[in-house]
Amino acid sequence: MDENILKRRSCKNYLQIPIEWSKLVNILKAGSLAPSAGNLQNWKFIVIQEKENRQKIANSCLFQTWMNQAPTYIIVCGNFQMAQKYYFERGNMFTIQSCAAAMENMLIEATNQKLGSNWVGAFDEQKLNEILEIEDEWKIYSILTLGYESEKTEMPNKLELKDQVYFEKFKENQYEASLFPISNLKNEINNQINKTKSEIIGQKNKIQKKIEENKKKLLEE
Numbered sequence: 001m002d003e004n005i006l007k008r009r010s011c012k013n014y015l016q017i018p019i020e021w022s023k024l025v026n027i028l029k030a031g032s033l034a035p036s037a038g039n040l041q042n043w044k045f046i047v048i049q050e051k052e053n054r055q056k057i058a059n060s061c062l063f064q065t066w067m068n069q070a071p072t073y074i075i076v077c078g079n080f081q082m083a084q085k086y087y088f089e090r091g092n093m094f095t096i097q098s099c100a101a102a103m104e105n106m107l108i109e110a111t112n113q114k115l116g117s118n119w120v121g122a123f124d125e126q127k128l129n130e131i132l133e134i135e136d137e138w139k140i141y142s143i144l145t146l147g148y149e150s151e152k153t154e155m156p157n158k159l160e161l162k163d164q165v166y167f168e169k170f171k172e173n174q175y176e177a178s179l180f181p182i183s184n185l186k187n188e189i190n191n192q193i194n195k196t197k198s199e200i201i202g203q204k205n206k207i208q209k210k211i212e213e214n215k216k217k218l219l220e221e
């Protein structure tokens with residue numbers, strides 16, 4: 001399996017340093033190479049780097065202040081009217097899906113470039129339209145935050161594959177869990193290892209604290 005798919009995490013901790021131009025270009029290129037309905041590529045990617053603009057945007061994302069740490073945002077917007085010309089009502093859904101494909105490609109490439117990233121979908125659309133001067137036939141679908149991670153983000157709980165997959169029909173033909181082998185097992189083992197690691201670190205910190213306390217007491221006596 002592609003390592004970047006496994007490694008990608010939604011990061012909310014960034015170092016306050018800019019990202020290299022070449023990395024940004026590769027990420028944008030990855031977005032532009034995503035599949036799109038009818039190959040319309042009816043998207044635009046707006047790169048935001050100015051501090052003041054980032055602040056305004058973070059405030060419009062329901063005050064997700066963690067976003068201010070990220071040195072770069074990419075706003076993904078799609079031209080739903082263009083898709084409607086070809087696909088009528090389904091044009092809206094196709095545009096959402098195409099923009100989501102571009103977004104995911106960029107997240108994976110960001111991981112490949114050793115950068116942290118996050119998908120932001122919670123925002124006040126009206127406010128953002130005003131800030132970014134979005135034209136009528138365009139709609140903002142998502143915002144990607146980018147930057148160097150200041151601390152590693154652990155994988156959150158993920159459902160097991162056996163609980164997410166059906167075969168042939170909805171709710172049918174669930175195979176035995178044992179038939180979903182290694183990748184699932186690996187995931188479980190990694191989760192367990194991470195859990196044990198944090199338990200050990202917790203214990204270690206407690207012991208260290210106790211030692212320090214005892215040392216202090218001894219010195220006082």
Ligand SMILES: Cc1cc2nc3c(=O)[nH]c(=O)nc-3n(C[C@H](O)[C@H](O)[C@H](O)COP(=O)(O)O)c2cc1C
Nearest residue numbers: 008009010011012064118119120121122123155156
């Ligand atoms: C459509 C969509 C909208 C999201 N919106 C937000 C958001 O507004 N703020 C945020 O912190 N994370 C947002 N996320 C990220 C999810 O919280 C994250 O993907 C989830 O917790 C799983 O973590 P992982 O990405 O590390 O696997 C969004 C993800 C998606 C796909």
